[in-house]
Amino acid sequence: MEHFIFGRLGWDDIAIFDVFRDPTASNIVGSSAGWLAVIGAVIVAALLLIKGWWKPLLFTWLNTTDHKKIGIMYIVVGLVMFARGVAEGVVMRSQYVTSYQGGYLTPDHFSELFSTHGTIMIFFVLMPFLIGFMNLLVPLQIGARDVAFPRLNQISLGFTIVGAMLLMISLVVGQFATGGWTGYPPYTGVAFQPGTGPDYWIWSLGLSGIGTVLTGLNFAVTIYKMRCPGMTFLRMPIFVWTALCTSILLIFALPPLTAVVIMQALDRYLDFHFFTNDLGGNMMNFANLFWMFGHPEVYILILPAFGLYSEFTAIFSGKRIYGYMSLVIATMAIAVLSFTVWLHHFFTMGQSPTINVAFGIATMLIAIPTGVKVYVWIATLWGGRIRMRTPIIYLAGFIVFFAVGGYTGILLANPTVNFAVHNSQFVVAHFHNVLLPGTLFAVLASIYVWFPKFFGFRLDERWSATAAWLFIIGFTFAFMPLYMVGLMGLPRRSPAFDDPSYIPYMIVTMVGALCVLAALCTLIGSFVVSALRRDTLAVPGGDPWDGRTLEWASPAPVPEWNFAFIPTVNSQDAFAKEKAAGTAYEIDCDTYEDVELSPTSWIGLNIIVFGTLFGFAMVFWIWWLAVLSALALLTHSIGLGFVRDKGEIIPASVIERTEKDWIALAAEGPGTERRDEVSPSNRGIAARISEA
Amino acid sequence: MTTSNTNLRRHPGLNLGPSHGKAHEEAESVVFGFWVFLMSDLVTFAMFFAIYATSIQATAGGPGNADIVDVTSIALQTGSLLISSLLFGVATVAMKYHSSKRVVILWLLASLAFGLCFLGLEIRDFIDAAEKGAVPMRSSYLSSYWALVGLHGLHVSVGSLMILVVCVQIAFFGFASDVKTRVLRLGLYWHFLDIIWIGIFSVVFLPGLLS
Amino acid sequence: MNNKDERAHDLRMYFTGFIAAVILTALSFLTAILQPFGSVGIFASLAVLAAVQIAVHFRFFLHIDVSRQKREELQLILFTGLIILIMVAGTVWVLGNLMTRMM
Ligand code: HEM
């Protein structure tokens, strides 16, 4: 009976009590993390209740289908998970400092740390960040009022949150996988890990994967079908191009992950033999399938970041992007090539040299379009009137580091070299080297750039720039030494080592990691400080940086209906052209019309609640709960077909008033010169510059 | 007339008429989005096919391909699917040319009946196989066989459920434009499953007959 | 064309597809049952028949053709085909090679 009700969930599984049962260093760290999560959740819940914030949370956020709010929620999820991921990174570094002949954490705990860290950083930090920016920017940049399927968008967010929730729950109840973010069997099979770990991995990736494919679908259709009149493909901003290519990658690269997750679940739950050691199972199938997803995944993570860099490089050098066509072609080339290189993640698996060479060459080919992009950014900066704001600091760090990361990537693409450094710390250095400066810096810089657009005030320049420098310095010290350590022979994922000559490097990386932690705190500080000073930092005009594309052509925060009229464009960088011509703030139509917003929906919340319950129930074999939650999801989804809600209607008068206020603001003065853009005089209207 | 004519060609089964400008645009997006979904799903199936192909020899001494195929049953299953598809097509044509709700629902239910025939036969085959010891726990080969064929069966089951749902919607709302596009999408899904089935009988079942 | 003709045209489309599909299926089954050629020939003809039947289904049931209005869908399908080709052929190549090297 107890088995029926609680499945395999027992008191021993409550990880936050481990510390009382057996207060070792490892348990103290593990349980404190759990307690932190619990206390954090309690505080948030208390605040929601006491301050009455639950109401706006439910009725303006969780039920919304507005792409801007959904985008913000994605980024908030990303930030929360990022805090946890960085904390884990620091704990792992501290383990490495002590792990000469055995560190203070148990090997198992260390393995859990790198597994959750990797899974979180890839699936619940970088993906939500980028999908968040796609949500925020794509509809605005193509002149649409929302994405093609707003409710589907909410569903995607729901699934992403489910995955993140399962990861957070695993801190408190049970244990997460110890098989790394790649989760290779047979080690993650029942024979070696009968516990809950790999099951958490399966359901958090599996469920959030559903959301991600749907996002890809949604944005592909949005970009194909929802562009405003005149927005031909070759007039789309570069970010939209990269979002399109990323969507295509999501649509086609997620299925191998879905397949591999289903098979792994069948192996673990129903005793199938896809990847087991016995009865013909073959784990090489797993590696092959996983990386058919995994490699395109890294381009999913980098392409939108490239798009973001392209956008703000142009803005902060005060000129149009150099080589638009070559960027577009390079983006598409990377997207297609990224399906042809997956084997470089397992050169050492034993296939013939011919195959290795073929995939090695394909990999090196990708360096060509990627190199083109780096040159394009440099050429955009060249001759521009560059303003050294926070984004350009990140950009400078990025260009230098990404070149290094790219070169080491080419080294790794050479099978003979790869045999020597495969699975070593060299690889850890390489992928942090491309992921942090590549994607993370792009996102942090973009938060600075587009934050004013959606919240109505700028971020404090001094705090933001400090955070940027700390990230760059911290990154340098935390990861560059690992190239050396890797060449000296330390494998990745090592809970201990025997060669004392690694120790100095480990201390340096520890310092770097602490510096990254300080950077994170500064970043959070920049939000707090700016929120306190939001009146001086306000930019109601909505164009604080002299932007070039359509998203800047509206007040800040962007009104719910995005545009009073669906714009018509007849060139790239339409808003910059209009500003140069002096027509940007003119009303070009005099009858305003009512706008119907996309209807609200509760399906997202339903998914968050019942999806999480479902995942949890599956992990702990609580079958009745799993069935009930699945039924709840199913009935609600079918029910959607019977609901015919109308969205809120925004009356024409409101739209007219907002628009006229905005235009009046622009008419007030000459606007802000670029050199004054971080002074309080910046109200979000740019002084006119004739060059476009 | 010309515009409405091309629209008709564009989505046989969908006749929103020229007066439905906005509805038509939305239908375009919805149908295109559904195609994207189908193609993503097709890649998932392709992965199961690929794994099947790599484990044909991994029978671990257990039953293999040749031991589980029952040609008559497969032929009947194929027939059921084809007839079901045809009937679905007839239902969409009926909907397009303003037949009554009753007629369309009847065609849809007929289509569903053949879908259920397929499922019944498939389940019987699965039970037979299990009785012969060809359970998925027996070998990697059987795992991939059950997973691939089962995944298709699961899709057919979901489709069957959706046919019922759509029938209810027609009864409730009549042929509102969103109901029409839903029928249309379900049709795409239903025909799409046949394409997967062609793959299954050509890759899984028929090679099993070769001695 | 009036309504009635169009209706007949649409129905004809489904029936043509159906008959073609039945014939092609029957040919596939007969090839496998009667085994008129060697195994290479049989596999080749099964592959060709399947490919033709897939094309028939796309044409007559899913109404994909080369006309302008269908261009986006067609491009999507062809691109999917390319991706599947890369993934499936790659898998069979790599795993097949690994298997022979383990023998
Ligand atoms: C911010 C500071 C960070 C620190 C201090 C840090 C530290 C570490 C450490 C120590 C490891 C384990 C290396 C090993 O296996 O020996 C690791 C693994 C990893 N990190 Fe980070 N990391 C940081 C940020 C990130 C970010 C932003 C990403 C973004 C994608 C990331 C992605 C990964 C991945 C994918 C792994 C591999 C996990 C596995 O082996 O399965 N890390 N990190």
Ligand SMILES: [Cu+2]
């Ligand atoms: Cu790769």
